[in-house]
Amino acid sequence: MTLPALLLLFAIALPAAAQKQAACPYAAWKSGFHGDARAQATCLLRPVQRYARLGASAPLPAFLASRVGQRTDIAPATLRAYLAAQGISEADAGGAVDAPLSRATGRLVAPVARYFVIHDTSYPNFLAEPIPAHINDASWDFNDFTVRNPALGGGPKGHVYVNRLGASLQVRDFGTPGYASKLEKDKPSLTGLFLHVELVQPRNSVPGGGKGNDGLAPDPGFTPAQYERLALLYVAASVRKGTWLIPAFHAVLDTGYANGHDDPQNFSLAQWDAVLSHLSAVIQGAGAPN
Template sequence: MKNLLIIILFVFNITKIEAQIPSQEFDKVKMEYKGTKAVQAKLLMRHVEMWGKISEKEAKLDAAYLDLLISSIGITKEQIQKYLSFKNITNNEIGGDINSPISSVTAGGKKVFAKYFVIHDVSTPALEHNFPQDINEESWSFNNLDRWNKKVTHVYLARTGKSKTVADFSEGLRATKFELKKLGIPSRGLYIHIELIQPRVYPPGNAGNAPVAPKPGFTEAQYERLALLYICSSFRKGEWLVPAFHANIDQGLNDSHDDPQNFETQKFTDKVMQVLLDIKKY
């Protein structure tokens, strides 16, 4: 009887893990996902497969990065400003002035600053055959940030590593199905959104739903600038934001998205650690 009970509990726990969907792990009172930052990051950064399929039980995140999540920011305003000046990076490229507060929501009657850093890809243009050879170059027209103005994100990030702010990090946006359809207006300001430029190819699929992304999915320059955006947004909050993938946030919802495709989490976390070290040199 005892052995049977153990088997039943074991099966129950497996089922629970397999059924884990972020929207079901969200506490609307606290306006956050359940668990520590490490638990949340492992849930929200699970690898996104073609068509938005998510098979991982939890993301494989570097131990050093998980330690970083619960540590202090560890850099000063002066260090960031000197780094930005040396790199000739303007406020318009990093979500606004680092002296300004980040967006916020109300939770439990209190003002709570943004908690999540959401990584998207634009999934466009949809190409019928092959990717152009110059998709990572200035010559590819979709890397021209002048064409990206729609305020469905805070920052657009081209494959060249250049970025453009269309909404300051202090401005609350809703850019996922979960925010728009489930949480509603009270969630405006809980998430910081970043759109990475990435084209797609079909078939399979079609021009309205092209599933094939380039490999590698993103460039080294994109990862480096994404790391800087993450650091700057976290600095403005005063603690590290929890990174998340769009597809994980919307998992299980109707018409959910499949982005970002072919994202290499280790490259991102390595860049965060490296850029942080570079900033500390100033």
């Protein structure tokens, strides 16, 4: 057999996931991606463009750059007091703030969760119809978590959902392993290393992009209230961990897999980072002695 034929046969034999290189190569022996926490976050937060194309990685914004992988400086008691003062239940923040996070399944020595994965629901899909003007109002049905199924888009897959009003719904405690990416489905022993948060975001179809596609997201993609609640969830999960988790975008995890996802679309990392910086200071200030 000639070398070209042999190479072709080898390529055909490989699964689809192996034929396309992952955006951030996974190092199974260390239960993480290549590089230190900051380098991993830089890769895993590459901008997500239409059709799951990824933009070039860029330096992390200030708060994340100085915190990722470092010890958290917020005590569980301080966070608990802040939540109580704001009238936010610990369940809405992913679970009890002093409880352990999930651990990887299928390991003799199971590592604790390391990654905070940001998704959008890509639902509902309005197809060729324009996205309604009132999606950020309480009158929009998909902001009503008392009607679970419409908001969740075909059933819960993550840990916490955040509607466009900034309210959250826990469907799985951050202490409970659960997969919501193709990477984890392909490598089940990784389940538990990733915490998943879904941001409600509708879609419609890109004209000429194929029947039923959901490639077109609103711009801006998310509301200030969603960034605020997402920041709170990240703080809460990191306090439970004891170190600041590594944030990641769903689409980056799914790069290299057939029918991978393209979310979150139109996410402003700079805006989220600014909210994180402010929220962290507020929580710490609330816990400071008088």
